[in-house]
Amino acid sequence: MKNLNEMFVALLVVVVASFASFAVAEENRVTTIEYENGDVYTVPENENVFVSTKDNLFIYKPYTKSIQFEKLWPTAKVDRPVPTPNPNPVGSHSWCKAHVPFATGYSFSDQAWQRFCDTNNDGQYGCGDATFNVSEDSASCGVTTTTTGVFSEVDANGFSQACDTFDTSTGSLSDVAEWEETCDTNGDGTYNLCDYHEPTGGATFIEIQYEQQCTTSEG
Numbered sequence: 001m002k003n004l005n006e007m008f009v010a011l012l013v014v015v016v017a018s019f020a021s022f023a024v025a026e027e028n029r030v031t032t033i034e035y036e037n038g039d040v041y042t043v044p045e046n047e048n049v050f051v052s053t054k055d056n057l058f059i060y061k062p063y064t065k066s067i068q069f070e071k072l073w074p075t076a077k078v079d080r081p082v083p084t085p086n087p088n089p090v091g092s093h094s095w096c097k098a099h100v101p102f103a104t105g106y107s108f109s110d111q112a113w114q115r116f117c118d119t120n121n122d123g124q125y126g127c128g129d130a131t132f133n134v135s136e137d138s139a140s141c142g143v144t145t146t147t148t149g150v151f152s153e154v155d156a157n158g159f160s161q162a163c164d165t166f167d168t169s170t171g172s173l174s175d176v177a178e179w180e181e182t183c184d185t186n187g188d189g190t191y192n193l194c195d196y197h198e199p200t201g202g203a204t205f206i207e208i209q210y211e212q213q214c215t216t217s218e219g
Contacts, residue, residue, distance in 0.1 A: 031043055033049065033075075040079050041075070057071075090112050096116065096125045097137075101118075113125070122174060128172055157197070157206075160183060160196060163182065163191045166179050166183070166191075186214075192213075194213060
């Protein structure tokens, strides 16, 4: 009978050999499978891959009172394709600019447009809306949205600076409506002498200018 020292050395050799086999197996472990059509499958840590030319393979499973053979089938697993990011997601600045609200009635897209784009609820997307204000197009918002009552502030001659500088192309629908009512009294689309001057009939330069500019068909 071998002594204890010989048995210990033999056991140590077996253990070292086992670790060496495990290290080789880990080094040669297949982590990906590439198919001929270009698909790729990444093998998980807890999954084994067998490469064989046989098409009728079974796995041996011994149990306490029985033995089972389970049929092995070729794998068809592939990695899920990485989705391509949408360059124009719903609610983005580009989407809000491109969307035509209520073109086909009232849709879910229109609901999203109202929620994410028309944040100031003026019926249009532009200056004053949160997404537009932080976009690269916000530089076009040179004229800030006016507040109710500003148009009525006039100087001694009845001239309103707010009426004169207001930009109807960037203002909200409510402000444009107020400007048209308060400032553009003759409805010609501009704010000028004909809108703010109240004629007195005197022989002054401004009266003569008003007479020539505003009492004709062009005024």
